[in-house]
Amino acid sequence: MSSMFLIILSCMLLLSNSGRTTTGAELGDTLGKGRNITDGERLVSAGGSFTLGFFSPASSSSSSTSRRYLGIWFSVSDDVVCWVANRDRPLTDTSGVLVITDAGSLLLLNGSGHVVWSSNTTTGGGASMAAQLLESGNLVVSDRGNGGAGAGTGAVVVWQSFDHPCDTLLPGMKIGKNLWTGAEWYLSSWRSAGDPSPGNYRYRTDTKGVPENVLWDGDGEVYRTGPWNGLWFSGIPEMETYSDMFSYQLTVSPGEITFGYVANASAPFSRLVVTGVGEVQRLVWEPSSRAWKNFFQGPRDLCDDYGKCGAFGLCDADAASTSFCSCVEGFTPASPSPWKKMRDTSAGCRRDAALGCATDGFLAVRGVKLPDAHNATVDARVTVEECRARCLANCSCVAYAPADIGGGGGGGAGSGCIIWADDLVDLRYVDGGQDLYVRLAKSELGKDGIRQRRPPAAVVIGASIASVVGVLLIILLVLLYVIRRRQRPRVSDDDAGVPAATAAVHARPNPAxxxxxxxxxxxxxxxxxxxxxxxxxxxxxxxxxxxxxxxxxxxxxxxxxxxxxxxxxxxxxxxxxxxxxxxxxxxxxxxxxxxxxxxxxxxxxxxxxxxxxxxxxxxxxxxxxxxxxxxxxxxxxxxxxxxxxxxxxxxxxxxxxxxxxxxxxxxxxxxxxxxxxxxxxxxxxxxxxxxxxxxxxxxxxxxxxxxxxxxxxxxxxxxxxxxxxxxxxxxxxxxxxxxxxxxxxxxxxxxxxxxxxxxxxxxxxxxxxxxxxxxxxxxxxxxxxxxxxxxxxxxxxxxxxxxxxxxxxxxxxxxxxxxxxxxxxxxxxxxxxxxxxxxxx
Incomplete structure (x- = not known):
């Protein structure tokens, strides 16, 4: 950009700011050539769902004018900012202005005409370039060519905010990697509630091995969703219950591996956000209460802490007696003393019997989040039976699982093949989880060469026995509830429901x-x-x-x-x-x-x-x-x-x-x-x-x-x-x-x-x-x-x-x-x- 252009632009800014009202104004949903947006003015999407303008973070320690950012937020909840342009370079006053150049670049300029942020678009299109805030929350720069009316009517999109996510994933966005260019899309937390610059936490799609989403704190893994199993991530089976609101999209192609979701018709506003305290939250707007409802949060418990039980360790959130950790059958703690004395399970487990390759068999571990699949190999074209044969023939294979639980012709076994050749790390029980087949020596197995380990909370018994036990359990729970109600001490009206014993009533009882x-x-x-x-x-x-x-x-x-x-x-x-x-x-x-x-x-x-x-x-x-x-x-x-x-x-x-x-x-x-x-x-x-x-x-x-x-x-x-x-x-x-x-x-x-x-x-x-x-x-x-x-x-x-x-x-x-x-x-x-x-x- 020439210096003469900057001088002219600076003069335009001074003139525009001198006449700007403090009450602000809505400028429609489009910023065209020759127009600009100053502090106090807004773009609002056609349906009114999203707003673009200048803001100060809600928890900013500075005044309302000392740290200003250009961002996009939900119109119904203006304290929830889902995208920020100048995350690292706040404006220091209200003199900021957003303009669009002939080349199609969006420029955020300060009062001196210096560029604070740019979209770096260089396509070129002259007066036909325009920026539009779509009803999806996406800010799109497009070349409208011969008078196209909008970004969705034949215009060529040259830049969009959805390709530059901050801490929030909206419907229609994606995270993952372009395998041809190397470009990566991921979420990064705010540094703090008052500072939208990138923080320590990043939520990325692991594109090596079997795709899964991973939360990182710096260079360390904090939490995994588990590998994609064709329907959902294996560690979040409750994703199936959101099908009336969302459709999930995992794209695996020669060009890209990405994950995103699409909101179904009439679905409420939703967002996936990575917070500054290291949590991934799926939030849905509840119109009746005008508040965001937390549908899911990860990590959800101790067992979601990455690698809590070490290699070949198995975490059970209901097993307090073992500090939530045990070894997969056929394995024992690698360091028994710290495991028992100080509940330090990070050393993991080791095999009880050496493998014999051709004579080995498999232990079926039911209902788990599959282990870290970063170095696993996957083949979606084979059957599960072929997968077992491949693993058995490969002496380095330590476990296998179906790659697609929805495949296999409806027989329930699934299809495809994931093979692990390294230690099994970050394995846990989860309701509705998958089956994993772990390789064991012949001496550890039954005559048929296979054993089954059922999740402790899902032991399969006869239907008639289950019915009787279920009825008895309900009666017992009702009796316990009545007894506890009678024993509960009275508290003040201000704290109705707060026991004087200060018990965490949300916590699951832990008899062990x-x-x-x-x-x-x-x-x-x-x-x-x-x-x-x-x-x-x-x-x-x-x-x-x-x-x-x-x-x-x-x-x-x-x-x-x-x-x-x-x-x-x-x-x-x-x-x-x-x-x-x-x-x-x-x-x-x-x-x-x-x-x-x-x-x-x-x-x-x-x-x-x-x-x-x-x-x-x-x-x-x-x-x-x-x-x-x-x-x-x-x-x-x-x-x-x-x-x-x-x-x-x-x-x-x-x-x-x-x-x-x-x-x-x-x-x-x-x-x-x-x-x-x-x-x-x-x-x-x-x-x-x-x-x-x-x-x-x-x-x-x-x-x-x-x-x-x-x-x-x-x-x-x-x-x-x-x-x-x-x-x-x-x-x-x-x-x-x-x-x-x-x-x-x-x-x-x-x-x-x-x-x-x-x-x-x-x-x-x-x-x-x-x-x-x-x-x-x-x-x-x-x-x-x-x-x-x-x-x-x-x-x-x-x-x-x-x-x-x-x-x-x-x-x-x-x-x-x-x-x-x-x-x-x-x-x-x-x-x-x-x-x-x-x-x-």
Whole structure:
């Protein structure tokens, strides 16, 4: 592009921006030659389904004008952005403009006329080039030639946004690879809720071997869907249940291997998204509730963690007694000691008997997600019988399976052939899974040369016996339900359905949990016999040690104070361990195993490299002073959002934390916050008769401290205190007037008086995001529980800048006669105040 063109274009931009209204305007669905789109103007698809325009991320820590992006979002849900043009290069103000050149390139220019983003189209077509936002959400640049009316009426498409996916797969899009050009299409997560630049997670179609979709974290595999079996991915058989809404399309040709889906007629809006916390979600819009419903999420449980049980290991989500892992029959643990002692199954399994090649046979493993097929070979032309013969004739073949379960002439055996010659990795049971035939030595098999291993939850029995057992089981479940209903303690109206025992009601009962315990000698071995040199933390409930498993994995071992171990707490301990082991989330610390032996109550957690949050936000002495500056303002805001999401999850599964504070917020190697001790606090704090127990001063909700009224809103209060401490770097418990002074400074717009003085003064555009965050924190610490938001509302306010926020009252004054936060915080009924936040124009 010539410099003269840029000069002329810059002049045009200045003229267009000077006359642009702030209210914005819809420009139809097409951008033609000689037109442009400025900040505040939009393209809207013909049916109104999608909108293209400028926006600021909902969770951006900056003001509404300091980081602007060009994107496409759902018109019915404008906080859900499905495509971003300038992911890596945000505009710094509202002077951005989108134009189309004679060559067919879309250019996003800043106020100086410099190119921020380009579609890099060089086809050329003069005045006939136009960009159109289609009803599918696809932005298409086409050469309309002799006056074609649109992209679908004979026009030649030269560029489309569907070929450049971000974190979202829409109907009609595809991920995979062009085998001729090498071009690859894949999803990449946002770096954070406020930063759409590519994050750590990528969702790709593995085009080597048998096609399957894989979630990657950097260079490491996190989760697999399982190979495509002709109808669905073998690890997601529930895909069949979506057939009334979607038609799946896996294309395997000499030119490309791709996966996508098409929405059926009258199907609601849907999207597949890879999140910033390492999850793949299929979401469907529910018009009646005007909300997105999560139809599927992967990884779904521990068994979906890639390679959890190692080579030839088999994961069963219902088998807690073996830490969910066992070996395929004919194999035993490669490292029995760590497998039994510390539940470390990563070493996998080894054969009991060497193969003999021609004399070998096969074990039929029923109902599984097929193992990693990256290095497997596939032939769709042969029968399953021919496949078996091929595998038996190839001494390197360790397993085979049908490639297409829908083929084979309707006999149910399937057709085609997948052959594995390497270790079988990432094998798990799944309801509705496939059959895998594993090669074993003759000595391991029956006379017919084949054995069958059925999934434990799907043992086939006679029809009459099944009927009787089914009836008895229903009666038993009803009786158990009635008994539990009668035994359930009553709770406050605010938390109807939240048991005082803080149980995760969504979790599957786990009667074999006791078998997950490890012996005391193994714990002592891991911690150097509780060596003082391994102590990494102390608290009111016990001491935390750094430990190391035989595999080399670091763990955190919490040894609860023995003087606090009573008979009643021993009974409660197992129940709380069950709850903690079944409550998994990216923002919660994971419990690995436990020990209850010799008067000890010990919990073993994942190790968090950066320790606890309090080390980084409060003023310390000595060399630790350097830690305080380790977290900049943007990191602190992201940590606040992460904590909120973690506590929101606990509340959604009916768990009250009870002891939320900075020392119970741990940070991993990427500074991601994880909420800890959401089960152990209940063991001790609920015991009102023990005078030795001291609640965490400064974080206790007033109604709990005064009357012992425990509700979800108590956690909200604690979260608000933590939020304000993160922003200010001050401890609430050491400053009697901390909350009042914070409110006074916020009310007087003296935000800098609240901010941590140990950090570099934030840029002006960051102050508005901090201001909004402080306002949310002040709402959380209101004296009356009715005036506090729920954690769902807190997350909404932190991540959706379209959400309006009520004006907080003095947190030291209890005024129950005024409207509650739940009545005034709304996405549809704004509350007037003079603190505008980032907006989606």
């Amino acid at each position: 949990l006791a078998a997950l315990s490890i012996n005391l000698s193994s714990v002592k071995e891991a911690t150097g016999n509780f060596s003082e040199s391994n102590i990494i933390g102390r608290g009111g409930f016990g001491i935390v040690y750094q430990g190391k498993l035989p595999s080399g994995r670091k763990v955190a071992v919490k040894r609860l104070t023995q003087s606090l171990v009573t008979d009643k707490r021993k009974e409660d301990f197992i129940r709380e361990v069950e709850m903690m082991s079944n409550t998994r989330h990216a923002y919660l610390v994971e419990l690995l195993c436990y020990c209850q032996e010799g008067g000890e109550m010990i919990l073993v957690y994942e190790y968090m490299e950066n320790m606890s949050l309090d080390l980084y936000i409060f003023e310390l002495t000595g060399e630790d002073c350097r830690l305080r500056a380790s977290l900049n303002w943007v990191q602190r805001l992201e940590i606040i959002s992460g904590i909120a999401i973690g506590v929101e999850y606990l509340h959604n599964v009916k768990v009250i934390h009870r002891d939320l504070k900075p020392s119970n917020i741990l940070l991993d190697g990427n500074w991601r916050p994880k909420v800890a001790d959401f089960g152990t606090a209940k063991l001790f704090i609920n015991d009102q008769t023990d005078p030795t127990l001291v609640l965490s001063a400064g974080y206790i909700a007033p109604e709990y401290a005064a009357q012992g009224n425990l509700t979800l809103k108590c956690d909200v209060y604690s979260f608000g205190v933590v939020l304000l401490e993160i922003i200010s770097g001050k401890r609430n418990r050491t400053l009697p007037t901390f909350l009042r002074d914070t409110w006074e400074s916020w009310k007087q717009h003296e935000i800098e008086d609240i901010l941590d003085s140990g950090l570099i003064k934030p840029e002006p555009d960051l102050l508005l995001g901090l201001d909004r965050c402080i306002q949310i924190g002040l709402l959380c610490v209101q004296q009356s529980p009715d005036d506090r938001p729920t954690m769902n509302q807190v997350v909404s306010m932190l991540t959706k800048y379209s959400s309006q926020i009520a004006v907080p009252k003095n947190p030291m004054i209890n005024s129950r006669c005024e409207p509650s936060v739940s009545q005034v915080v709304s996405d549809t009924e704004p509350v007037s105040h003079d603190r505008p936040g980032p907006s989606l124009n």
